[in-house]
Amino acid sequence: MPGCGSPEAGVAMRRFFLATVVVVVPLAGCADMNPTQQRALSGTAIGAGGGAIIGAIAGNAGLGAGIGAAAGLAGGLIYDQAKKSQASSYQAGYQAGSRGQPSNPPR
Numbered sequence: 001m002p003g004c005g006s007p008e009a010g011v012a013m014r015r016f017f018l019a020t021v022v023v024v025v026p027l028a029g030c031a032d033m034n035p036t037q038q039r040a041l042s043g044t045a046i047g048a049g050g051g052a053i054i055g056a057i058a059g060n061a062g063l064g065a066g067i068g069a070a071a072g073l074a075g076g077l078i079y080d081q082a083k084k085s086q087a088s089s090y091q092a093g094y095q096a097g098s099r100g101q102p103s104n105p106p107r
Contacts, residue, residue: 039080047072
């Protein structure tokens with residue numbers, strides 16, 4: 001078992017620090033984005049990652065990442081529209097309920 005002052009412990013600490021930075025910095029970069037931007041970026045990143053993996057298996061990781069990023073962006077924006085519609089319907093129902101009227105969600 002390596003001691004606290006061993007070179008292996010130093011390498012392990014550097015790797016842990018690097019992994020922490022790799023996770024925290026992208027999350028901090030998303031802090032000032034609105035929900036639409038966050039969903040578009042998340043969809044693009046997930047699509048690019050998935051596309052790169054599938055593309056690497058098929059023989060062209062770059063093309064797979066590009067196609068996956070485009071599909072992920074479209075999926076993220078479609079998801080954003082669905083969430084906005086859901087929030088709008090909720091608000092309409094809440095407002096109608098607070099006035100004692102039956103709800104008529106927007107179409």
